[in-house]
Amino acid sequence: MNTNAKPTFQCSGIHIHIGEKEVVKGVDLTVLPGEIHAIMGPNGSGKSTLANGLMGHPAYAVEGTVMLAGEDVSAMPPDEKARKGMFLAFQYPVAVPGVTVASFLRAAVSAVRGVDVPVREFRKELLARMEDLEMDPAFAGRYLNDGFSGGEKKRVEILQLLMLKPRFALLDETDSGLDIDALKVVAKGINAAASNDTGLVLVTHYQRLLNYVHPDVVHVFMEGRIVRAGGPELALELEERGYDWLEPAAAAGGV
């Protein structure tokens, strides 16, 4: 963590509506390069909506300001945000049949870096990152997320994180549905990204991942708001006590 650095990500006054319903009710968040934040909260609290909305999901109406390395990206479509260095690891990555992991990633890497990466160079880099994540090289030739197991999908999300090297990444429930070995591999990828100065926000329901990834800040998210923030010890407290004890704070409109 570099405490003198300028924020890599900053959002303020984020409200998100899905249809008529307000799901996210005012969120402010600042992330420095290389920082890891955890947003923890019960199911249905709006965590995923926050992550998808910040990235620019077309079905969500988002108010507020999103800054990426000092630039206002609030009004940008998702592909432009991505090219500015923003990333979202999806909770449920969708399948794109007929498009291989390798060709998809080459298109993505070229788009984000703004240059056509030569095939050989790309391939070398891809295979190295896949090895880091203990993935079979044959995986590169499979169709993106098509028939992948839950664990495979999550690994491919982390592979993308490592290939795209964003300034800032939101990871939506990347730890869910993983066995312990896969969890360790995913954690390794997240730590590698952080040490590469990517600012990260892990959206999670459980404390489990935090045994392998040590957050700088833990936020408790309930009913569309951050109701409390603290150090890593807050995650342990949540694991022990659940979320119920924080309900009065949620009802009061956060900290």
Added chain:
Amino acid sequence: MASTPTVADIGSDYSRRYGFHDPEEYFMRTPKGLSHEVVEAISLLKKEPEWMRAFRHKALDVFLAKPMPTWGDTAMLSEIDFDNITYYVRATEKQEKSWDEVPENVKRTFDRLGIPEAERKFLAGVSAQYESEVVYHSVKEELTKQGVIFLDMDSGLREHEDLVRKHFATVIPAADNKFAALNSAVWSGGSFIYVPKNVEVAIPLQAYFRINAERMGQFERTLIIADEGAKVHYIEGCTAPVYSTNSLHSAVVELIAMKRARIRYTTIQNWSNNIYNLVTKRAVAHEDAVVEWVDGNIGSKLTMKYPAVILKGERAHGEVLSIAFAGPGQHQDAGAKMTHLAPNTTSKITSKSISKGTGRSSYRGLVKVRKGAHGCKTSVQCDALLIGDAARTDTYPTMEIAEDQVRVEHEARVSKIGDEQLFYLRSRGIRDDQARLMIVNGFIEPFVKELPMEYAVELNRLIELEMEGSVG
């Protein structure tokens, strides 16, 4: 419809009526409309044997007697004006057609596909050839050494009359359907291929290897015979748009795969969008033979085409892999037919369609298993992709299974380019139009990977052009 005198009247006063003395020199095209005189003129010009002449006339009677199909896009079909079509145009006249007459949009597409000048003229029907003689000769030499016959159908009839007579119209009789009858009456051009026993043709045979032949006839007629143990891959058409001033294309393609033979027939059809493309394609597969139709339909106004395999010998295998792209104003009514006559025969149909804008695609298929054809397996998979809210797709699968011991699988899926898919790709920096193209290319990937490399590249480029402006 033009007047229809009986066969006996034909030819008696032909010269007087039409004033042809030397057909080679003066005969350019038949008058518009269809009649026994027109059929007679075609046969006379080609100096055909009597049996073919009679076949044509009989076919015309069938055509005139048969009603239009009452299924498919009957509204579009009813717009065909049979009296306003020229049924035979000699190749020399086609070559004289000027490049200036080719519509701007077709030229523009050539430009953007990066097709060389010579090839463009060929594709636009301005020139009848574009491959160099050198390529043609080396191919021809190799084939001749192996005893392979590869000619245009007219030459095939002249040079190998017995072989043609034995097999011609045995798979698709003139009376099969109205458009097969039409083709039988006025056919011209197409390919004739015979591959001798146990000969494997190493390279795909492509129509453009033929020099000075009427390659892209309106009513081409193709007959391919693979003798026992022979193997051949034929490629028809090309991915570039083929422009024709004529509004009707009605081909007949017959394939005969003898014991253990393998035939693959690949078509990429990209007629300009004013064409009715009504084609009959059917194969007979004898014992242990394999026939594969790989069929891509991009162009035309209306296509009605259902490649068929009659699985006649035990353990024969038939396969149809097709894609259709129906852009605004187009209707691709395509499908497949599999007829299991013998035990332990297998078939597989994979149909993929994309409808964009007001485009409409239909899958129309028939799988028949005859009583006693036990141990058969058949699988049908239809995938449709819709782009935009006005796009339409329909599935008309028919199964007639008269035998208990068969395995039948059928699966049909309709999908749209989903918001979630787009959001996913875009969250990786990929622009909206590129993301859509990626999804479409992925969708047709199972088809594209079956094509020779240069066709695959061209097809992807073509889809890219078709997809332009489909954002939003």
